[in-house]
Structures are given as structure tokens and as C-alpha cells.
Amino acid sequence: xxxxxxxxxxxxxxxQAIIDRVKDKTLHNVSIEVVISNNKNAYALERARQNxxxxxxxxxKDFESREAFHEAFMSTLDSFGLDLVxxxxxxxxxxxxxxxxxxxxxxNIHPSLIPAFCGTGFYGLKVHEAALLRGVKLTGATVHxxxxxxxxxxxxxxxxxxxxxxxxPQILQKRVMEEAEWTLLPRAIQLIAEGRVTVENxxxxxxxxxxxx
Ligand code: GRF
Numbered sequence: 568x569x570x571x572x573x574x575x576x577x578x579x580x581x582x583q584a585i586i587d588r589v590k591d592k593t594l595h596n597v598s599i600e601v602v603i604s605n606n607k608n609a610y611a612l613e614r615a616r617q618n619x620x621x622x623x624x625x626x627x628k629d630f631e632s633r634e635a636f637h638e639a640f641m642s643t644l645d646s647f648g649l650d651l652v653x654x655x656x657x658x659x660x661x662x663x664x665x666x667x668x669x670x671x672x673x674x675n676i677h678p679s680l681i682p683a684f685c686g687t688g689f690y691g692l693k694v695h696e697a698a699l700l701r702g703v704k705l706t707g708a709t710v711h712x713x714x715x716x717x718x719x720x721x722x723x724x725x726x727x728x729x730x731x732x733x734x735x736p737q738i739l740q741k742r743v744m745e746e747a748e749w750t751l752l753p754r755a756i757q758l759i760a761e762g763r764v765t766v767e768n769x770x771x772x773x774x775x776x777x778x779x780x
Pocket of ligand 1: 678748
């Protein structure tokens with residue numbers, strides 16, 4: 568059983584996609600142990616509670632220092648004995664002590680085809696605004712392993728999504744979620760649960776599978 572923790576800051580539609588796939592058993596041998604948010608008003612926390620998943624709010628604002636927040640964040644993760652940490656719209660910079668401790672055990676979903684429109688400052692609607700401004704005809708989503716470099720870790724899965732005439736950032740964001748993000752993230756988790764993913768020379772490699780699903 569792959570024990571996962573999901574870190575969120577907002578609405579949590581990606582979290583919901585994971586919950587739904589666990590429920591309908593598309594995602595098997597996976598258990599969502601905890602949902603952590605830095606924002607107590609995040610609807611994602613409500614989604615967790617409604618589904619009987621432990622919901623924890625850890626906000627840097629509630630701590631005397633960044634270091635104290637980092638300590639609390641790390642000990643919360645550690646206390647759940649997680650195999651994998653999933654960042655699904657988590658807008659907090661991870662504690663430096665995450666690495667190498669959680670090397671290749673943290674994944675993130677980013678709403679573009681990395682290396683386009685990624686890195687510091689590219690989050691939420693800003694990603695889609697930049698894609699529209701550049702006039703790309705294809706955008707998409709990427710699931711990647713997380714390392715010290717923002718959006719710079721090994722790429723695990725990508726899916727392209729068409730940009731259409733008349734798109735606004737909001738319309739494009741919705742299409743990228745519906746056509747890419749909500750399937751890509753559960754699929755990435757399943758591949759990891761099946762023991763099919765290794766990282767070799769800084770690249771994620773998907774194998775034929777060992778551990779039965
Ligand atoms: C998604 O677009 C995801 O790619 C990005 O943050 C957004 C989170 O949306 N990292 P939601 O909270 O899952 O609805």
C-alpha cells in the first residue's frame with residue numbers, strides 16, 4: 568500500500584480527482600493518509616473531511632519563524648509515515664530539509680508543458696496568461712518529481728492540450744484541468760504505486776512494472 572499525503576492551498580480539484588480514483592478503484596493500493604494545507608479556508612480541507620481523510624492546516628503565519636514552520640511541516644509529514652508527498656496546487660516553498668530526505672518521493676502537478684511557462688512566479692492563472700501571451704497552440708500539464716529547483720525535477724508524465732481562439736486564461740485553465748491534470752496526476756500516483764517509476768541520471772523512467780497493482 569502506497570501511503571500518500573496531499574499538500575494543497577486552494578480548491579482542491581486535483582485532490583478530488585485522486586479521491587475519486589481511489590473510490591472507484593482505478594487507483595489501487597493507494598491510501599490518502601493526510602491532506603495538508605497552509606490555508607485554513609482552502610476548500611480542499613473540506614473535501615478531505617467529507618471523505619474521512621485527516622485534514623491538517625499548517626500556516627507559516629501561525630509560527631514564530633520560517634524555521635519553526637519548517638520543523639512542524641517536516642514532523643507532520645514524518646508522523647504519517649508517507650511513501651509519497653503529492654503537491655496539488657501547494658503554494659508554499661518546501662523546507663530545505665525535505666531534500667535529500669524525500670528525494671524522489673515528492674511529485675507536483677504543473678499546468679504547462681515544462682520547460683515552458685514554469686519556474687518562480689509561474690503559478691495559477693499566470694501560467695495560462697503567459698501561454699496565451701506567447702501565442703502557443705499547444706499547452707498542457709506536467710507531473711514531475713520535486714527537487715530544490717522550482718519545477719526543475721525529473722518529468723514523469725505530460726499531456727498536451729489545444730489552445731483555441733478566444734481562450735481566456737480562465738477558459739484555458741479549465742480545459743487544461745479537465746483534459747490533462749485530473750487524469751495525469753492519479754495516473755502518475757498509480758505508476759509509482761505499481762513500482763514502475765525509477766529516476767536514472769536525473770530522468771524519470773517508466774518500466775513494465777513489478778509490484779502487482
Ligand atoms: C492546478 O492548476 C495545478 O496544476 C496547480 O495548481 C492548481 C491547483 O488547482 N499546481 P486545484 O486546487 O487542484 O483545483
